[in-house]
Amino acid sequence: MCFGVTTMALAHSENEVVTMLKAVGLRVTPQRDAILRHILVYRGHSSADDIYRSIHERWPNISVSTVYNTLKSFSEAGLVKEITFGDGASLFDANTYPHHHMLCVQCGQLTDFYLPEMPDLTSVAKELCFQIDECQLEVRGVCANCQDIMKS
Numbered sequence: 001m002c003f004g005v006t007t008m009a010l011a012h013s014e015n016e017v018v019t020m021l022k023a024v025g026l027r028v029t030p031q032r033d034a035i036l037r038h039i040l041v042y043r044g045h046s047s048a049d050d051i052y053r054s055i056h057e058r059w060p061n062i063s064v065s066t067v068y069n070t071l072k073s074f075s076e077a078g079l080v081k082e083i084t085f086g087d088g089a090s091l092f093d094a095n096t097y098p099h100h101h102m103l104c105v106q107c108g109q110l111t112d113f114y115l116p117e118m119p120d121l122t123s124v125a126k127e128l129c130f131q132i133d134e135c136q137l138e139v140r141g142v143c144a145n146c147q148d149i150m151k152s
Ligand SMILES: [Zn+2]
Pocket: 104, 105, 106, 107, 108, 109, 142, 143, 144, 145, 146, 147
């Protein structure tokens, strides 16, 4: 979640969003356009609720479930990556490049981080007869902001 970067909206031209939707074979609708544009502008990790709240003023007919279903179809098409933490709501990650997350337990902020190499879990998986589809690390702790607040 990060709101308030309205000027960045200009960075993504109408054509770019339309091209992305067409490239993955999704029909271009005003809702899809608005939702994808929002994701591209704000980057980060948004839930269907977050996106609904920030676009429903402009798109009053849109429902949370429409937003959610649209995000699901984006995720299936590889435009965003759906992630879940514990039993929390699905978050949709604008960053589709393989990466991991640091989760602030105070404010819930998610920060992306990268590792030069994925940990090799082949032998562990073999021992457990487990077939690994993907591997994402979730590191919990306190972000820089919250550390500052705690100090003051
Ligand atoms: Zn924090």
